[in-house]
Amino acid sequence: MKGNEEVAEKSSENGKAARAGFHPVDGLRDWWADAPHWQRYGVYIALIIGALILPAPAIGSFMSPESDWTTVLIFPIGIYILLAIGLNIVVGHAGMLDLGFVAFFAIGAYTLATMGTKYGWGFWGTLALGIFLAAMSGVILGAPTLRLRGDYLAIVTLGFGEIVRITANNSDGIGGARGITNVPHPEPMFGVEFLLDPAPYYYLVLAAIVIAIVFSVRLHRSRVGRAWAAIREDEDAAELMGVPTFKFKLLAFAIGAMLGGMAGVVYASKAVFIEPNNFPFILSATILAAVVLGGAGNLPGVILGAFLVAWLPERFRFMSEYRILIFGFVLVLMMALRPEGLLPSRQRKAELREGTGGMGAMGAEVAGPDSEASAEVTK
Amino acid sequence: MLQDLQAQFLGSTIGGLVAGSIYALIALGYTMVYGVLRLINFAHSEIFMIGTVTSLFILITLAGGGSITLGVFGMIAVLLLIIIASAAVSGGAAVLLEQVAYRPLRKKGATRLAALISAIGASLFLQEAFGLKIISWITGKSGRVQQNAPRFIPHEELFHIGNGVVRTDHVFVVVGAVIMMVGLDQLVSRTRIGRGIRATAQDPEAAVLMGVSIDRIVRITFLLGGAMAGVAAALYIMEYENTDYRIGFLLGIKAFTAAVLGGIGNLRGALLGGIVLGLVENWSSIFFGSQWKDVTAFVVLVLVLMFRPTGILGESLQRARA
Numbered sequence: 001m002k003g004n005e006e007v008a009e010k011s012s013e014n015g016k017a018a019r020a021g022f023h024p025v026d027g028l029r030d031w032w033a034d035a036p037h038w039q040r041y042g043v044y045i046a047l048i049i050g051a052l053i054l055p056a057p058a059i060g061s062f063m064s065p066e067s068d069w070t071t072v073l074i075f076p077i078g079i080y081i082l083l084a085i086g087l088n089i090v091v092g093h094a095g096m097l098d099l100g101f102v103a104f105f106a107i108g109a110y111t112l113a114t115m116g117t118k119y120g121w122g123f124w125g126t127l128a129l130g131i132f133l134a135a136m137s138g139v140i141l142g143a144p145t146l147r148l149r150g151d152y153l154a155i156v157t158l159g160f161g162e163i164v165r166i167t168a169n170n171s172d173g174i175g176g177a178r179g180i181t182n183v184p185h186p187e188p189m190f191g192v193e194f195l196l197d198p199a200p201y202y203y204l205v206l207a208a209i210v211i212a213i214v215f216s217v218r219l220h221r222s223r224v225g226r227a228w229a230a231i232r233e234d235e236d237a238a239e240l241m242g243v244p245t246f247k248f249k250l251l252a253f254a255i256g257a258m259l260g261g262m263a264g265v266v267y268a269s270k271a272v273f274i275e276p277n278n279f280p281f282i283l284s285a286t287i288l289a290a291v292v293l294g295g296a297g298n299l300p301g302v303i304l305g306a307f308l309v310a311w312l313p314e315r316f317r318f319m320s321e322y323r324i325l326i327f328g329f330v331l332v333l334m335m336a337l338r339p340e341g342l343l344p345s346r347q348r349k350a351e352l353r354e355g356t357g358g359m360g361a362m363g364a365e366v367a368g369p370d371s372e373a374s375a376e377v378t379k
Numbered sequence: 380m381l382q383d384l385q386a387q388f389l390g391s392t393i394g395g396l397v398a399g400s401i402y403a404l405i406a407l408g409y410t411m412v413y414g415v416l417r418l419i420n421f422a423h424s425e426i427f428m429i430g431t432v433t434s435l436f437i438l439i440t441l442a443g444g445g446s447i448t449l450g451v452f453g454m455i456a457v458l459l460l461i462i463i464a465s466a467a468v469s470g471g472a473a474v475l476l477e478q479v480a481y482r483p484l485r486k487k488g489a490t491r492l493a494a495l496i497s498a499i500g501a502s503l504f505l506q507e508a509f510g511l512k513i514i515s516w517i518t519g520k521s522g523r524v525q526q527n528a529p530r531f532i533p534h535e536e537l538f539h540i541g542n543g544v545v546r547t548d549h550v551f552v553v554v555g556a557v558i559m560m561v562g563l564d565q566l567v568s569r570t571r572i573g574r575g576i577r578a579t580a581q582d583p584e585a586a587v588l589m590g591v592s593i594d595r596i597v598r599i600t601f602l603l604g605g606a607m608a609g610v611a612a613a614l615y616i617m618e619y620e621n622t623d624y625r626i627g628f629l630l631g632i633k634a635f636t637a638a639v640l641g642g643i644g645n646l647r648g649a650l651l652g653g654i655v656l657g658l659v660e661n662w663s664s665i666f667f668g669s670q671w672k673d674v675t676a677f678v679v680l681v682l683v684l685m686f687r688p689t690g691i692l693g694e695s696l697q698r699a700r701a
Contacts, residue, residue, distance in 0.1 A: 155639050
């Protein structure tokens with residue numbers, strides 16, 4: 001009996017030690033998992049208050065000494081976060097590699113620009129239309145291609161991103177290479193005018209982010225989210241267990257696209273002027289980098305990643321022309337040091353430990369001579 | 380429209396073969412790395428860019444600000460010189476890239492998504508390094524503008540096929556590419572190194588057990604792929620006579636498209652995919668105008684993958700047996 005207890009104690013200690021070695025914020029996560037409702041809501045309220053006072057000049061003078069902080073908060077930071085939340089659904093939840101996410105962003109932006117300048121549509125109506133069109137284009141792209149996996153999907157989505165950009169560039173009906181000017185601002189709301197002052201836009205972006213977060217979290221915890229996890233881990237097994245994988249992959253694609261389209265509409269209303277060059281491949285790559293850097297699949301991580309990827313080049317603007325060089329270097333370094341991201345999702349991390357890579361169809365890993373997988377073979 | 384087609388068909392076929400040969404050579408690097416590591420080497424396009432800059436550097440040094448006029452043997456000697464030099468530099472750069480950007484991740488058993496981000500980072504770094512400093516240091520001009528290379532092989536009309544014109548440089552590109560392709564195919568299917576590559580592509584764990592050093596094979600794979608990109612770069616400089624620090628992006632994507640089109644991981648697929656892509660692009664520009672060239676290339680890719688999800692020839696580096 002005593003022996004048994006000892007063993008049990010030991011193993012639980014081992015478990016704790018293993019967990020403690022996992023990640024510095026694990027204690028925080030344990031607390032969060034057990035926290036009662038009132039504590040959780042306290043944190044939510046604190047976060048929202050924090051977000052509301054974020055544009056304060058005192059914060060801005062440190063965060064962005066060389067450009068207007070509120071503007072930086074809208075673009076790139078806010079827009080990147082919105083895009084990263086959308087892409088996280090596709091890459092982090094459903095495990096599909098999308099390299100053309102910027103296409104949906106472009107479709108949203110062009111919807112507002114075209115409908116607003118040509119037909120005088122207002123912002124809110126176009127927002128709905130932009131989200132709808134982005135979702136439709138997600139379905140149109142996804143329906144024929146989602147049978148492809150991993151890298152084939154990656155190149156097809158990359159191609160789609162380029163198709164959208166080049167088409168915008170060559171179509172004079174939507175401004176061609178000259179772009180579209182005088183994109184309408186949102187209509188005044190609660191007596192607040194959306195004009196030169198960036199503050200109302202910040203709160204607009206903030207509201208969009210909050211909606212996107214709630215939406216994403218609810219989805220992740222639903223039956224749909226579990227189906228996505230199953231597809232990500234092993235598509236064939238999921239299919240055999242009766243998950244209609246194609247349907248759910250298409251759904252993930254369409255929902256990711258919706259959030260991308262929403263970001264596009266919001267962006268265009270602030271930017272006033274858009275052109276095809278606003279939507280290059282490198283933006284898709286940057287958003288993907290933000291998702292992976294933060295920890296794909298884990299929403300706080302993804303938001304942190306998007307924030308850093310957007311903010312760091314702004315903060316270090318004084319290095320002007322070396323910014324992108326350093327950004328590239330940091331990406332390589334970060335991946336070498338923390339390949340699973342800054343705040344990896346626990347589930348993902350456990351899968352990494354098992355050596356499956358945890359990326360579903362993308363994760364087939366080639367073992368080096370001293371990696372764990374080959375060690376297993378030589379045992 | 381039909382008249383346009385008739386008048387331009389042969390001409391654009393020749394143009395397509397030339398462009399396709401270059402795509403195919405770059406595609407080899409993607410396809411080999413993919414075959415062995417199951418990894419899209421996104422920074423391969425920058426390896427190509429480094430090759431073009433190397434060739435440019437040699438040509439500018441030889442020309443010394445003027446132009447180059449040579450006899451037949453001189454032309455071939457200079458061509459061989461830039462091919463060998465840029466193959467060496469590109470191959471070396473590819474090995475270095477693997478060492479810095481991929482090996483640490485491989486040792487950690489990181490996901491391929493992490494490797495992809497690392498590749499994008501390396502790609503940005505190399506582009507900016509060349510755009511900021513290295514190109515201006517070599518040419519004395521701003522690295523951000525297009526760089527023109529001096530002509531050393533006259534673009535002379537050799538003969539006509541119907542109304543298509545075949546020029547000297549076309550012959551050099553196609554013949555050069557075919558020689559390299561056949562050489563690599565033979566290397567992979569006949570030599571010991573090639574057997575190691577095929578074994579690793581088929582089953583890395585079994586290959587380790589059979590005494591294959593994976594690290595060595597991966598290094599050789601990057602070296603060969605990089606060298607092929609270097610050859611493509613030298614031919615590109617000879618044919619199109621310009622480059623800039625971002626040239627790798629579109630050509631790299633096209634080459635990767637070609638690799639996927641033919642069946643990634645398959646050397647002969649890369650050749651086929653490159654040629655098909657070059658031809659389709661050039662033919663389509665007769666109908667829709669050259670500004671839609673890139674769009675058709677991607678649409679064709681989507682269509683082919685819909686019906687043959689692993690490309691025209693299917694993926695198989697390991698099955699490329701003699």
